[in-house]
Amino acid sequence: MHSFLKTSIVALAMLVGGCVIVPEQIKVSDEESLISFESIINGSKTGQGEKARWGGEIVSVENKKEYSEIEILQYPSNQYGKPRANLDSAGRFKVRVSGFIDPLVFEKGRLITFLGELGDPAEGIIGEQAYIYPVLLANGYYMWKETEEYQVSGFYYSQLSPYWGMGLSRNYWRPYGFYQNRSVIRVQKNRSKSGTTGSKNRVSSGRSNSSENKVIEQSK
Known part of the structure; x- marks a missing residue:
């Protein structure tokens, strides 16, 4: 009986573990091919041209003449690619897209994950201190529902x-x-957004998912 119960628990754990659902807009066929944010920050890799999926909290949006930039406060991601804002950040990075970004849609404080390739780092200033930003050239994103x-x-x-x-x-x-x-x-709020980047006059061809607010988790 104990042996059967143990086997059933192990099988259930394997089943649940194998059903990790990553949003289609930021999904990749080979997770091992993604370069981590930490490996770029600590200098162990240069990363230019390599594929990355990074997430975090939106700090600011700037629409330039040739492209638009989103500054992100990085957070480690869970198995779904969602930033875990309860963990420590390793730094900041910038995301570049070729289209217009509406700051009222990409609001400061929202959690978002981008998929793309690494470009050349960019120099910037935080307060009065110089800062070197890793730059991600995005081709897909997923903005997570607020909780x-x-x-x-x-x-x-x-x-x-x-x-x-x-x-x-x-x-x-x-x-x-x-x-x-x-x-x-x-409690999960009713807004999420996802899509791809690259349009001349808009950042995405994605969609907004909406539903009534609902309780998504209760723990004790």
């Missing part, structure tokens, strides 16, 4: 308290003080 996180707490007093056994938390007994049970609920 908001709420913490819901319930208190459970000890058996020594007259309020023991009353509250919103699980019925856990604690001999002293009070026990706080905390749940985290993530």
Whole structure:
């Protein structure tokens, strides 16, 4: 029985692990061919012309005469290619596209992932300090849906308290003080956007996906 249960758990884990869904706009046939942001920042690779998929938070948008640039605060990505904003950033990079970018669509603070090839680095300034930006020449992107996180707490007093056994938390007994049970609920907003780059007068031929706000995850 234990052997069967163990085998079933392993099989389920393999099945779930094999069903990683990367958005089509940033999907590649060979993940190993992608060059990492960290390897460029630490100087172990030059990377010009190599394929990369980097993501992060939009810092600014600038529409120049010949092209447009998006400055991104990099974050490590998960298995779906989504930036993990709860992790430390390794730095910043710039994305260049040939079309116009509407700053009201590519809003500051939104999480986005780009797929493209590395170009020559660009010199810039952050505050009063010089900064060398890795540059990604993008041909695809995916802007992730916004989520908001709420913490819901319930208190459970000890058996020594007259309020023991009353509250919103699980019925856990604690001999002293009070026990706080905390749940985290993530609510997904209704905006995401994806597409390809390269048009003369627009950044994408993608689409906006919309739906009602909904709870996408609840953890305890």
